[in-house]
Every structure is written in C-alpha cells, then in structure tokens.
Amino acid sequence: MSKKGEESLPGFNRRDRQWHPDAFTPAYRSTILRSPKQKLVMLEQTLSETTGPVFGQNALGALDHDLIRNFAKPGESPIGERIIVHGHILDENGKGIPGALMEVWQANAGGRYRHKNDSYLAALDPNFGGCGRVLSDENGYYAFRTIKPGPYPWPNGGNDWRPAHIHFSLFGSGFAQRLITQIYFEGDPHIALCPIVNSINDPKAIDQLTARLDMEHTVPMDIRAYRLDVVLRGPNSTLFENRMEGN
Amino acid sequence: MAQAFLFKESASQTAGPYVHIGCTPNFVGISGVYAADSGLRMLSDGTKGERIRIHGRIFDGANDIVKDGLVEIWQADAEGLYNSPNETRGAADPEFVGWGRQPTDLETGHFAFDTIKPGCVPASDGRMQAPHISLWVVARGINLGLSTRLYFADEPDANSADPVLTGIADPARRETLIAVRKGDSYLFDIHLQGALETVFFDV
Ligand SMILES: [Fe+3]
Numbered sequence: 308m309s310k311k312g313e314e315s316l317p318g319f320n321r322r323d324r325q326w327h328p329d330a331f332t333p334a335y336r337s338t339i340l341r342s343p344k345q346k347l348v349m350l351e352q353t354l355s356e357t358t359g360p361v362f363g364q365n366a367l368g369a370l371d372h373d374l375i376r377n378f379a380k381p382g383e384s385p386i387g388e389r390i391i392v393h394g395h396i397l398d399e400n401g402k403g404i405p406g407a408l409m410e411v412w413q414a415n416a417g418g419r420y421r422h423k424n425d426s427y428l429a430a431l432d433p434n435f436g437g438c439g440r441v442l443s444d445e446n447g448y449y450a451f452r453t454i455k456p457g458p459y460p461w462p463n464g465g466n467d468w469r470p471a472h473i474h475f476s477l478f479g480s481g482f483a484q485r486l487i488t489q490i491y492f493e494g495d496p497h498i499a500l501c502p503i504v505n506s507i508n509d510p511k512a513i514d515q516l517t518a519r520l521d522m523e524h525t526v527p528m529d530i531r532a533y534r535l536d537v538v539l540r541g542p543n544s545t546l547f548e549n550r551m552e553g554n
Numbered sequence: 555m556a557q558a559f560l561f562k563e564s565a566s567q568t569a570g571p572y573v574h575i576g577c578t579p580n581f582v583g584i585s586g587v588y589a590a591d592s593g594l595r596m597l598s599d600g601t602k603g604e605r606i607r608i609h610g611r612i613f614d615g616a617n618d619i620v621k622d623g624l625v626e627i628w629q630a631d632a633e634g635l636y637n638s639p640n641e642t643r644g645a646a647d648p649e650f651v652g653w654g655r656q657p658t659d660l661e662t663g664h665f666a667f668d669t670i671k672p673g674c675v676p677a678s679d680g681r682m683q684a685p686h687i688s689l690w691v692v693a694r695g696i697n698l699g700l701s702t703r704l705y706f707a708d709e710p711d712a713n714s715a716d717p718v719l720t721g722i723a724d725p726a727r728r729e730t731l732i733a734v735r736k737g738d739s740y741l742f743d744i745h746l747q748g749a750l751e752t753v754f755f756d757v
Contacts, residue, residue, distance in 0.1 A: 326563070326565055335568070335695070341615070342695070342746070344747055349755070349756050353718075354675050354676070359640065377587050399561050400561075401561060410577055413575075422572045423583070424571060437584070438575050474573070476576060480638070481638075482688055488566050506697050512562065538562060
C-alpha cells in the first residue's frame with residue numbers, strides 16, 4: 308500500500324518526535340492529564356494533509372504586525388523595551404516559505420496577559436493588547452514590532468517563572484505543517500529553569516527557539532532588533548516507506 | 555526514519571492557556587485590533603453543499619472539560635476539492651475556504667463549527683477515502699498540537715472501506731473518530747486520555 312506520490316504532492320517529511328517534546332512531561336504538570344497515552348497512529352499523508360489554507364495580505368490590517376501601535380491610544384505607547392523581532396521562515400531543506408501566516412501573542416512588559424484568566428499582580432498596560440500577525444514576504448522573511456515581554460510566575464506547583472517569551476502560530480502551505488511554539492531571548496536565565504522549555508530534550512532545539520540580539524537591524528535611538536529563524540516541515544520527495552500501523 | 559535535512563523543524567511548545575489572545579483575540583475581549591477572529595465563519599450564502607454543524611467538547615484524563623483549548627478544522631468542499639494551492643485536481647468552490655478555527659467556550663468548553671459536509675478525497679494510492687474533516691487541537695498542557703480526523707456515522711459503507719480508519723488496528727478505537735448525527739449536528743467529543751481516548755495521528 309506504500310506508493311510513491313506520483314500524481315500529487317509527495318507530502319512532508321515525517322516529524323522527528325525525539326526532537327519535539329514528548330506529550331507527557333510531568334515536570335510541566337498540565338501535561339499529566341492532557342497527554343494521550345495510546346501510541347499515535349501513523350497516517351500516510353493524503354491531500355487532506357498536504358493541502359492547507361492560505362492567507363493573503365488583504366486578510367491583514369495595516370498595523371497587525373506592530374504591537375507597539377495596534378492597541379495603543381492615539382499618541383500613546385505601551386511601556387517597555389521596544390523591539391523588532393524578525394527572521395527567515397524556511398523549510399527543512401533551507402527554502403524560504405513565502406506567504407506564511409505568523410500569529411503572535413504575549414504578555415506585556417510586566418509579564419501580564421490581557422486575558423480574564425490572568426490575575427498576576429503586574430498591571431495591565433492600557434496601550435498594549437498583546438496580539439499581532441504578519442505574513443512572510445516573497446522570500447520567506449518576516450518582521451514585527453513589539454514590546455519585550457516580561458517574565459511571569461505560573462502555578463505549576465513550585466517557584467516557577469516563565470522566561471520572557473512570545474508565543475506564535477505558523478501556517479505553511481499544508482495543514483500537516485501547522486505549528487505553535489515560542490520565541491525566547493538569549494541571555495535569559497529562566498530559559499534553563501523552565502519546565503515548559505525543558506519539555507524539549509535537545510539543547511540544540513531550545514537554542515533554535517532562542518532569538519539573538521541583532522545590532523545590524525537595530526535602529527539607532529529607536530528600537531533594538533532580535534532575530535529568530537523558524538523552520539517548518541519540508542516537502543519529502545523520497546519514497547514513503549512507513550506502513551500504516553496500528554496502535 | 556529520521557532523515558538528515560539541512561535544518562531541523564522548529565520544536566513545538568505548548569500554546570499555553572492564553573492561545574486565544576493570538577488566535578481569537580475578539581473572543582477574549584481584545585477588540586479593535588482585528589476586525590474579526592480568523593476562521594470563525596466558514597460559510598457564505600453562496601457556499602455549495604449540505605449545511606451541518608460539528609460540535610463537541612475536549613475531555614482530559616480526569617474527565618474534566620478542557621476550557622482553554624482551540625480547535626482548527628480543515629476540509630474539502632462539497633465536491634471533494636481543497637481550496638489550496640497544493641490542490642492539483644481542480645478549482646474548489648470559491649465560496650468555501652474549508653478552514654475553521656474555534657475556541658472552546660471559557661465556561662462550558664463547547665466548540666462548534668457551522669460548515670458543509672465535505673465530498674470524498676482520494677488517498678495517495680488513488681483509493682477513495684470516506685468523507686472526513688481533519689482536526690488540530692492545541693491547549694495548555696499539549697506540548698505538540700494533536701492531529702485527528704472526524705468521520706460521519708451516516709457513511710457506514712465508505713467508513714468501512716476507508717484506508718485510514720481501517721488502518722487503525724483496534725476496531726473499537728475507530729469509533730472514537732466517528733461523529734454521531736442528531737438532526738443537522740454531528741457530535742464529536744475529543745478525549746485526550748482514558749478509556750475513550752481519541753485516536754491521534756502521526757501525520
Ligand atoms: Fe506565555
């Protein structure tokens with residue numbers, strides 16, 4: 308039943324599940340009851356997995372990529388460190404992915420989310436919403452402006468603090484590429500201490516999520532830049548050899 | 555199985571409890587940034603096909619309802635064509651994108667999609683698959699988004715010939731993917747753990 312995908316797209320490379328975090332990482336307590344216990348069932352990709360929605364620039368507003376301005380009152384700004392976050396969205400083969408929709412969300416400079424379930428002591432910033440989105444350009448590059456988020460404590464059973472981070476969601480061209488992950492910032496001592504970060508086994512995989520200060524794109528007297536490149540699953544042109552498996 | 559590529563896929567991290575800020579900001583009261591939350595409305599008057607509703611809840615291993623989750627669906631149009639540049643067989647219904655996104659309700663945990671019943675899509679070997687909808691589930695405590703499929707209980711013949719469903723070794727587990735019809739609604743509860751654990755796929 309294994310077939311070369313001759314007539315249609317060959318599909319995406321299989322995910323390396325040693326590289327991604329396991330579902331069950333009990334130091335991050337929320338995974339205990341939310342991790343499937345049965346083995347994942349192998350699915351030979353079909354058009355249902357190789358196709359996916361695309362988004363055009365007309366789906367986005369002019370300020371969507373600018374979290375410094377997209378919620379602020381006229382003439383006002385959010386409090387905190389002004390940063391550009393930018394980089395290349397590419398596939399595993401190194402090819403830039405144009406038109407990839409990146410949606411981001413984050414806490415404000417004090418570490419507080421604009422969400423009714425977040426009751427952290429730090430104040431809400433009346434000029435910061437915490438959401439934004441951007442499409443990668445024709446070569447796969449993205450950039451957005453924001454305020455550097457603050458670290459925050461979270462209820463995980465101990466003295467747990469999240470490193471400063473920006474959550475993001477990415478669409479490639481196929482639904483099998485859907486990915487949500489987080490951007491960290493180099494030099495943050497909380498990275499090494501965080502049970503969510505440490506759900507990832509390989510330090511190289513954590514490093515790949517850690518943005519670097521980028522003086523080259525820092526605008527003097529205005530805003531600092533951080534760079535993070537992001538990799539989505541790439542198309543696999545080799546013969547698909549995995550048989551369908553039970554569980 | 556893991557092959558060597560130039561780059562590794564960026565590792566996943568949980569969507570966390572505040573995924574709605576980024577994905578459905580209007581739903582959590584952040585208005586004025588996006589005109590509307592993406593994926594909320596899948597249908598227009600011109601969309602071809604049979605109107606249906608897909609709804610359900612997500613349950614954890616203690617059978618508690620997950621109230622901070624997000625569900626996305628992806629499906630073909632009524633003729634079985636995907637509205638995607640990667641669709642090679644023809645042009646899909648221009649009035650149907652086929653992608654939907656819904657938060658689980660913050661109080662009840664319910665999610666619901668108003669959509670159409672999809673047509674059939676072939677597998678890579680050319681055999682027809684039963685009509686189905688792909689789902690992707692994220693939430694706090696889910697380290698890597700979970701992929702599953704919804705099939706329709708009123709398609710018993712197609713389901714019994716479907717290569718993905720029949721590829722699930724334990725027939726009892728196939729039932730976790732079959733949505734039961736009541737009127738125009740199909741109920742699809744998702745169980746992350748336990749005796750009724752939903753089949754999740756390595757896609
Ligand atoms: Fe967070």
